[in-house]
Every structure is written in structure tokens, then in C-alpha cells.
Amino acid sequence: MSRDYRTKALLIAVSEDPVSVQACINRLIPEFLCFVVSESRKASIEADIQPAISKMPQRWDWILVEESFTAVHHTLTKSLPDILKTWGLQPGELVVDFSRATPAIAAAMALASRPWTSQVVGLTTPESDTGKSDVVVVGDRTFAWQEGNPWNEEAVQARQEAALLFNQGAFSPAAKRFRRIESLVGGSLKPLYHALADMADGYAAWEGFKYRDAWDKLKTALKALELASVWGGPPGMSSLLAGVKQNLKFLENIVMNPDDVKLPVAHDLLAHAKRRGERDQHIDSALQLLLRALEAYAQYHLWKPYRIKSWDVQVEQLPQDLQEPCRACYADDVDGKFHLPLQAQFRALAGLGHPMGQTFVNEWTRIKTLWDAAHQSVLGHGFQTTKADRFHQFYAAAIKLTNVTEPNLPAFPKMTL
Secondary structure, eight states: OOTTOOOOEEEEEOOSOHHHHHHHHHHHOOSEEEEEEEGGGHHHIIIIIGGGOSSOOSEEEEEEEOSSHHHHHHHHHHHHHHHHHHHTOOTTOEEEEOTTSOHHHHHHHHHHHTTTEEEEEEEEOOOTTTOOSEEEEETTEEEEEEEEOTHHHHHHHHHHHHHHHHHTTOHHHHHHHHHHHHHHSOTTTHHHHHHHHHHHHHHHHHHTTOHHHHHHHHHHHHHHHHHHHHTOOSTTHHHHHHHHHHHHHHHHHHHTOOOSSOHHHHHHHHHHHHIIIIISOOHHHHHHHHHHHHHHHHHHHHHHHHOOOTTSOOGGGSOHHHHHHHHHHSBOTTTOOBOOOHHHHHHHHHHTTOHHHHHHHHHHHHHHHHHHHHHHBTTTTSOBOOOHHHHHHHHHHHHHHHTOOGGGSOOOOOOOO
């Protein structure tokens, strides 16, 4: 920690040696200060420590403790969170010094302060044999300054837990976890975890079909992670970056496509349905997404070659045998527009000679049972709980109907850090 470091808050144990406490406070110049002190040493704060502080903090407090680990830990976990909350402290803004405390008090301070601590510091006896310590001189006494951030090492396990959330599709909780790690690790590691949080936020936006937001977030995250990987980065970074690059190309095809109807969106809906059904086991949601994906494919194939908008049909564009049913059944009683339902979209494609529509007509007797299961599900129009095998059967039928291969569908990368 450099001398010009801006210390937000310091939690420090009051020992038998007030000079080391004075020196630590004067070196860090905290905005907020909290003493951990036993009843027998409480008087030393006002008599010996405060008069020697070069710049008093904005606010200060103390926590009275006993000498046993259990008692100290109980007192700290009860009192410290309220004090830090009153001060408006965020994770990573607390520095702790228990270097001169008894082992019991030091252990309790380390555990109780862990959620907010980004630095552990202390003044100890100089290491005269190495000459590498940062020396602090107070009067005729010399101390060795020590500092470290335990989160720099603990972040490895924490990021693996965040990566597991990411791989489970819990993108927002993963981003929150990465941002917490960012707040706690040392400065050189912060850009890595900030970028990982941005990446998780990008995929959360994608899951919500916010394609522009996802594209922007992932572009930013990719640049930062590529820079981090130059200096090594965690294991598994190269495969992660390769997956993100593929996904960015896919998103670019959506974001930069000016067409009213976009084939990549249909691909995304189909991939989204697969994630819901296989990864999340949300079968009813997956079935409805399958129906929407099929509609997106039908809308694209009606629009691209025939310029037919399923949501605003010009009746004369349809095959002859569908024109009268369209006039009779598909007119909106508010705006007068003709809206083709999904089954009619496929039949229109079949009548126009499109292969997907013809496949639908030929396979209809086999598809109908699956179609009905989707419509009779709780999220469809019924009250039936649908089994997973129905989704798998319907997904296979959708792949055959659309003639889409798996490489056409976007696949989210796995995060192994």
C-alpha cells in the first residue's frame, strides 16, 4: 500500500504498545476509524493514542471486547456490521491491523472483518537481516511495515464459484459475485474481475433478448480480457475468449441487420429453447419458446422471398385457397389488419411451394401430438404439466422442420477459471 493511498476505514486492535497504533493511523490517515479494545486498555485511546494522531478521522468508534476468541468473535460480528453500515462502507473499503493483538483477538478480527477487508496491515519488529522491509520510524523506535491482501489468493476459489453460476445460466448472480471480488482484490487484479462481471452482464442481457446491450457489454469485456490474458490470466481464458468471439459475430448479425425480420433471431430463439429445456429444466417455458422459434422461421421465410408480413398480411399475396379463410377468420376487429396464426403461416408456405411449409404439411400428423402438448401446457392454453421427453421430441421435430444444423445456433461458452 503506497503512502498516498486513500484509506476509507481502519479497524485496529489497541495493544499494550500505543506507539505502533499511533504510527499505523498516521500512516494510513483513515476517514473512519474503529478501535478493538479491551476494557483495561480503553483509557489508552484518549490518553495516549488520540493526542498523537496527526489528522483525526471524520468519525471514530470503538468495540469493547474480552480476551477469549469466542467472546471477541461474538461481539465483533454483532457490532461491526452496524458500525460499517452507519459509515456507508462498501466491501473492500476496510483495512485491518491486528498485528499487535493477542492471537484470540487477531483471529476473531480476521474472521469478523473478512466480508469488508481488502488489506491487512501491521507494524512489526524490523527484519534487519533482509533490509527489504518498508521502515517506519517513530521517535527513537523503528518498525517494519507489512501489508497484504488475502483476497488476492481467495479470489481464485471465489471466481470458480462465480463461474459455476455462469455455467448454470445464473448470469446476474455471477456478475454480482465477480463485482464483489473486484471490490476486494488488489488494484492490478480489479480489471480482470470487472471484465468478467461485464461479460456475465452481457449474457444476462442476451438472455433477456437485449441484443444491443449484450453486444456492447461483450465487446467491452472481450477487449479487457484479451488484455488481461497478455499477462497470463487464469487458466481456461483462451477457450472462453474463443467462445465470446463467436457469440459477438452472431450478435453483430442481429444488431447490424436492418431487416424487419431476422433469421439469426429465429436461430437464437431455438437455442434459447434448448437452454431452457436442457440446462434449466423449465419444460413449459422451453415448449413456448419452441413455438415462437418456429414462428420466427416461418415469418422469415414468408418475408424474405415473398414479402409477406404475418402480422399485416395483404390477402392477395397468399395462395388462392387461403385467401377466403384469411378474410373470414384472421381480421383484427380493431385495426382491420390480417394476422396469420402459426399453423396458417406454415400452410401459406406450403401453398407457395416453400420446402419448410411442405415438410410441415407432410409431417403434420406426427407433429400434431407434440403441438397439442405445447398448447395444453400451463404456459400454453391448458393446465397440463409437460414431461421433459415431450420437449426433446418437439425439439427434434423443430430441427427437422426448419432444416437447421446445430452449428447455426449460438452456444454460450463454458467458464472454467
